Amino acid sequence: MNNLLLYCRPGFEKEAAAEITERASNMQCYGFARVKDDSGYVIFELYDEEQADLLARKLPFRELIFIRQMLVVTHELKDLDLSDRVSPIIEAAQGYAICGDLRVETADTNEAKELSAFCRKFTVPLRQALRGKDILTKKETPHRPVFHAFFMANDHLLLGYSYSFNNSEFHMGIPRLRCPADAPSRSSLKLEEAFYVFVPKEEWDVRLTSGMKAVDLGACPGGWTYQLVRRGMMVTAVDNGSMAQSLMDTGQVKHIRDDGFVWRPGKKNIYWLVCDMVDKPARVTHMVADWFRENDCQEAVFNLKLPMKKRYAEAVHNIEVLRGLLKEVDNAFVIQAKQLYHDREEITVHVYNKYWVSKLEPKA
């Protein structure tokens, strides 16, 4: 058995299935997506089993929108004896390449959450046993494959592996972030998660750094602005609503009551554009494209709220439109889109220009 297991937000299984089916078939890998509504995962059964590994290596994970994690499933273990769940796993994993990390996981659903305390505890004896059999390196080794045990019930699991160069680095594909007590809204976490997912940590020093100028469209009450301010940026917050006083008191925020679709900066000195306005995806997409085309920002994060139907098609369509509009001016734009953990009926899109970013210098 060699299938792909794909984690997603519960309720978005059809989108994840449509995405893997299309992306795999573009690579001449054909299969069938098994979908259970609201399960938080999809299993993609390949007609040629060897292609599961090929996809896990070659289908760029960073380009996937609705898929939080992608791994090859090698075994399904059912009706496990609860007094010894380790031995069957060890037996099944004989022949695995040596892995560098272990993740014992569940789906991101309320029912599965009941298993998460068990998963945490079970990690310790399983890790020890895998290390004892040289299936896992003695210390965490970032460049080796990751060993996954995905529990569907306390006696039922899927066993598999992902490649560390082409997976989510996070347990269950979800960065664990805590909402700071002084953030004006919980949606602050959306922008923080976007930074973790889209901007490599080693580049934060140049791409998310103090002194940069940022614009936040649809900023109120200020959860996203808060993330920019805490990184030392000077922020223009455009919204007709009210900004949190705590942010205004920092002296780093200028609040402009205006229409975010119309307002434009007077000078070409804005680095970040972030936008959380709730509107039609096509309208937001064209607006962001205009900002880049007119050199009004250098890097952007924005949300596209998705309609209830045809969410995958809508997401892909807008990204293609954006790609086309940006290609008309330059070939160096990179566009990534992801349904983040903190996104509900929406996806987050990140855009930057490789060439412009390569010219940024670390602060002395």
Ligand SMILES: C[S@@+](CC[C@H](N)C(=O)[O-])C[C@H]1O[C@@H](n2cnc3c(N)ncnc32)[C@H](O)[C@@H]1O
């Ligand atoms: C989801 S909220 C933003 C929350 C914000 N990102 C935060 O973290 O606190 C959307 C905001 O967009 C604003 N908005 C919607 N349409 C707008 C427009 N055309 N111009 C400016 N602001 C707009 C709304 O007033 C609302 O405050």
